Amino acid sequence: MAPAGAGAERQGGGRSVTTAVQEPAVIGVDIGTGSTKGVLATPTGEIVATTRRAHRMSLPRPGWAEMDAERDFWDGFTEVTRELMASAGSREIAGVCVSGIGPCVLRVDGSGAPRHAAILYGIDMRATAEIAEMTERLGADAILKRCGKDLSTQAAGPKLLWLQRNMPDAWDPADHWHSSHTYVVERLAGEWIMDHQTASQCDPLYDVEAQAWADDWAEQFFPGMSLPRLVWPAEQVGAVLPDAAAATGLPRGTPVMAGTIDAWAEAYSAGVRRPGDLMLMYGSTMFMVQVVPAFTVAGGLWTTSGVEPGSHTLAAGMATSGSLTGWVQELTGGASFGELVEEASAVPPGSDGLVVLPYFAGERSPIFDPQARGVLAGLTLRHQRGHLFRAVYEGIAYGIRQIIDALDSAAGPPLRVVAVGGGTQGGLWTRIVSDVTGLAQHVPAETIGASYGAGLMAAVGTGLVPPETDWARTVEIVEPDPGTRRVYAETYRTYTELYPATRDQVHTLARLQGQE
Structure with missing residues (x-):
């Protein structure tokens, strides 16, 4: 590829014609509670285009908070990427990364179809009985020492247990389970992964100090349940498959990064x-x-x-x-x-x-x-x-x-x-x-937020920029x-x-x- 901003020569009618070659770009998408946002950015962090698609969570019962994964996670993502691709021009899309609300709990069948509405993060409080039971069986001190926090409505483990008990038709130990962004990653690249940051909020299934699945505790509550491959958020995990390319407008073979939960993607975008x-x-x-x-x-x-x-x-x-x-x-x-x-x-x-x-x-x-x-x-x-x-x-x-x-x-x-x-x-x-x-x-x-951080992860994960690259630039300091x-x-x-x-x-x- 020619250097960014350089020209490429071609022969036209016996004379040399120079055409501008645009520098590559990355796409970052964030699935939020109220909308999905996307950004198309250059390796220097310059924003080429942004877009947004609104959606709404469902509150079907007191204490419940859900989303339709097909409509709100996947369709919102495809609409955003198609619009961003329309703004890309001749730019090569070097990589794509998606962040999202989480941890969510979503079971999908062998074909990847959701078995139920996605159960959202800490605002969904349906699993309070399971929180109490898991805490009693494992011990509050043991959970705190291994998971780094008490079990709360933010934890994914109790919601999985609630699902197993209350929606048996949606439960098969061999099925994949997802948070919001990992569902999109599997649809994009056919890879079942979970980044370490998201996994570390799937208490009590992850050992935060060891940064590995707590296989013994997972087996105790969910015998035979499969666990996704662990990766880091900016790690390249696969490439856009043909069907996903047709749905999203992304070029087939575009590298896909793991992504992470939105707040951590936003911190990454801000240089934290x-x-x-x-x-x-x-x-x-x-x-x-x-x-x-x-x-x-x-x-x-x-x-x-x-x-x-x-x-x-x-x-x-x-x-x-x-x-x-x-x-x-x-x-x-x-x-x-x-x-x-x-x-x-x-x-x-x-x-x-x-x-x-x-x-x-x-x-x-x-x-x-x-x-x-x-x-x-x-x-x-x-x-x-x-x-x-x-x-x-x-x-x-x-x-x-x-x-x-x-x-x-x-x-x-x-x-x-x-x-x-x-x-x-x-x-x-x-x-x-x-x-x-x-x-x-x-x-x-730039206060675009998590989608901007996801874009930086895409740039880092593809090697487009060094790992230490920081797009954040301070424009104001508020002094006490x-x-x-x-x-x-x-x-x-x-x-x-x-x-x-x-x-x-x-x-x-x-x-x-x-x-x-």
Whole structure:
């Protein structure tokens, strides 16, 4: 191939004609909760094209969260790749990689057809009885030591056990089982794989310290069940098959990378790849990933395998974050987001003594309490819409500080914090978080997210760029205000005292709501 930007000569009518040769490109796709997004990028990280296809998860029963794998995972992927290919022009597609929500649980039959709707990650709470049973049989301490975290609704193992017991027609030990992106990989390349990062959230089936399947525990609960081949996210696992090429528009034989869960792909896109790097992902939920130098166990956090071969991370997730701003917006009459930010900016730090516990859908890290509920403390008649909006931002920031304190205790303070996601826009939320935590936040130029990280994995996995290549470029650093941090110290203490003080009462209310 001619160097990028060079020309190639051909003979035309007795004279030499020079034609431009475009540099190759990669495709990254991410299957999200609300949409599938795709990016076409060059080896330097320049974005050639992006596209998006919306979809919706299904909530068929209280505590259940599902998606149709054929429609939402595969069809969304093919629509995105076809549109990106239309923008590729004469560029060679050097590789493709897909990330996605996870861990999900999906069984497919021998022909690869889904046997049931895909069961989603931690927001699906159907397997609470199986979590309790597995914990009792294996021992909480043994699970924590081997898997790096307590069993929770995020774990795939209990959902597999629930499926085995409650949907026997969908169960065959020889069948393949998938997360969202691995289902697409098998459709693309005919390879049944799972990346180490995703596998490390399939507790208790994976030994996080050894970075291998826990075969003995898998056999104890699922005799004869097959386990997928383990690979690393940027590893090339196969190539696009003829049928997949026809469906997706991708050239037959295009290299396919393993991919990983979306939050880790987003961290990869933002340059969170060295020990001490921490990603704050501002979205409808808040998610945090910190790279650690070695396997570390910390209560209230998830220890997982990372993206780079042999690496480990500590992770945490809050159940509701940015979604609360939409709640306030609807509750108070549908004012524009800009109006609410302006009103909240005029409210002093601490929201004139109003504190919010943002547990409107239970809470994950660090309390892991599905029966937790939202609390508004200190309301008076003088509080206005702007106070409530700011107090929601501050409550989320207090939750972030709680998690960062846990990360600090487990692995030392973060050396660099990178803020990504839609919530970084506007500036108020990130400024409040920096003031509450005392940490500066680096905001990268590209906030496309996980699909951009998947594109970088494709470039690395094909050898198009060296493994250490980083596409992230900081365009803003949000610095904390020491004076404001002192103001927040008192309201943060109130926040940490509110949950234990109200836990019994909100658990009673949760039971009355019928959403235990």
